[in-house]
Amino acid sequence: MENSQSKHLSESLEDYLEAILNIIDQNGVAWPRDIAKALKVSNASVTGALRALGERQLINYAPYAFVTLTPDGENYAREIVGRHEKIRAFLCDFLDVDPQLADETACKMEHILAPEIVQRFVRLAAFMKTSPCEGKAWLKPDFRSCADCKQCGGCGNEKQKTEV
Structure with missing residues (x-):
């Protein structure tokens, strides 16, 4: 299969592919009227x-x-959906973004981020899951990492506590 980079689809056409896949997954086939409804566009736009x-x-x-x-x-459609899901998960799980806003943002980002960048988000998420700093304290404006403080009580990383 040619990859998404070689097809040079617009964001709009990628949205159509994604909608078609979602409708087929739900209903078995996609009718143009269902695509129009899902994307909130006219039947003429769908035809084009x-x-x-x-x-x-x-x-x-x-x-x-x-x-x-x-x-x-x-x-191609599954690649787009995969990028969307990975970006959305990162935004929700690690940046604590509201799910609806994360979904809307992921829909925009999925079209512009190179697959390598999305993969780095995935690797960063995996790293953050194993980080000694628990929870989402690092999102707070006054958060200080172990490297910044002499008495760390938040993350439990004894090595960093004693080295600072």
Whole structure:
């Protein structure tokens, strides 16, 4: 499969692919009217997007018929959804962002962040899960790390307490 970088889809077309995948996962197939409803766009907008995705061989599309994803289209859509989920999880779990705001923000970020950057978020999240500093105290404006204080009581990292 060609990767997402080689298809050069706009953010809008990526949103259509993501919506089509979500609808297919829920209903088995995606009808253009369901896509329009999910994305809050007109039927004419959906028709134009479906033609563009069909020309790129990412979907199977014929007027007045349901839409399915090609194998390349499904892989591309799942890649987008994966980026979205990873970004959203990072925003919610580690930055304590409200879930709705995290979802809206992830929807914007998923289109512009390179896969390598998303992977670094994932690695940072894994590191933070094993960090000796528990909870979300580090989000507070007055938080001081072990390197900043002489008497650390927040993280339990004895080595850093004695070295400072």
